[in-house]
Amino acid sequence: MMTGDGVERELMWSALSWPATEHLMLRAGADGVRADGVIVALDGRPTRVAYRIEAGPDWSVRRLTLTTNGEPDLVLERRDGQRWYDAAGAERADLAGCVDVDIALTPFTNTLPIRRLGLSVGEASADLRIVYVQVDRGLTTEAVSQRYVRLADSLYRYSSGDFTADLTVDADGLVVDYPELWRRIA
Template sequence: MKRLLRWAALVSPGTEELVLHTEDGVISADSVVEGGRAGESARVSYHLELDPAWQVRRVAVQDRDGRVDLLREPDGTWRDGDGVTLPALAGCTDVDISVTPFTNTLPIRRLQLAAGESAEIRVVYIQSPGLNVRPVRQRYTNLGDGRYRYEALETGFAAVLTVDADGLVIEYPGLFRRTP
C-alpha cells in the first residue's frame, strides 16, 4: 500500500509531502518539508522505518546543518549512524521531528488508546534547524471523535490534534493542516 500525504504550514509559508508505504509488514515514510522563516528558505528531508506496531526501527533526518541517523534495536537500544550506543535515549520508543505533524501519528498508532485514556511517553526529539537530538516527555490523551490532546511536558505546550481513521494528522491547530 502506498499513500501520498500533504500538509501546509500555517505559521509561515511551507509544505510537506510524504509518501507512506507499507510492504511485508514494514512501514516506511519518506518526506520533504520545504518552507521559510524570517526570509530564509529551508528544506528538511526525513526517512522513517517502522515495524508493524508502528515502533521506530530507523530514522534519518537531513537539513542544511547536516544529517542525523538513528537506529533503534529490537531491545530498545538506540544507536547513531556509526553504531555508537546512545544511553540518553533509553526508554524512548517514538521520535518527534519538529518540522512535521506526521511523527505525532507514531504514538497515536502504537499506543491504541481508548477514548478517555492517556499515556505519558519518552520520545527522541529532533529539532530542525540544528539537528539537536534529545529525549523529551510527552503525553497523549484520546479525547474521542478523532481528537487527541498532545502535551509537551517539559514546556507546557499543548494542542488538540484532529486525526483521520488511520491516526494521521488532519489538523494541528495553528501549525499544520493536511491538504488534498
C-alpha cells in the same frame, strides 16, 4: 485505510504560521511502515528537510534518517529493545527507553505514538519518552516526555512540557488539523 494488506498514501500539509509545506509518501503493511517526507520552509532562508522513518508493523520506530542538504545529517537506529545508536554505531545512552521520534517540523510524527498505542476514547497514555529532533537548532536530539489522550474517535490531546494541542486525525491516525501549526491539504 491502512491495514496489514499494504497500503500506500500520499499526503500534504501546509503550515499555518509560517510559509512551509510537507509532502509525505507513506507505506504500511505487514512487514512494517516506511514514511518518506520532505518539508520545504521559508524561515528567514529557504530550508529543505527530508526524512525517512522505518518502523515495525506495530509502528515502533526502528530507524530515522534526516537530510538537510543531500547527505544524511542525522541517522538514529533503535536496536536491542529500546537502545539507540548513531550513524557511527555509537550508543546514544541519553535516548534509552524511547520508542518514538518527534521531528519538530512535521505533524506526521504524532501519528507514530497514536498508531502504536491504539488508545480507546477517554484513555490516556502514560508519559512517553520520545526522541525529539529540533531541526532549527542544528539537528539536536534529546529525550522528552509527551502524553496523548484520546478525546474522541478523531481527536487527541497532545502535551509536552507546557505545550498542549488538540489534534484532529483521520481514520488512520494521520493529522488533519494541528491548530495554529499545520493543516492537511491533500
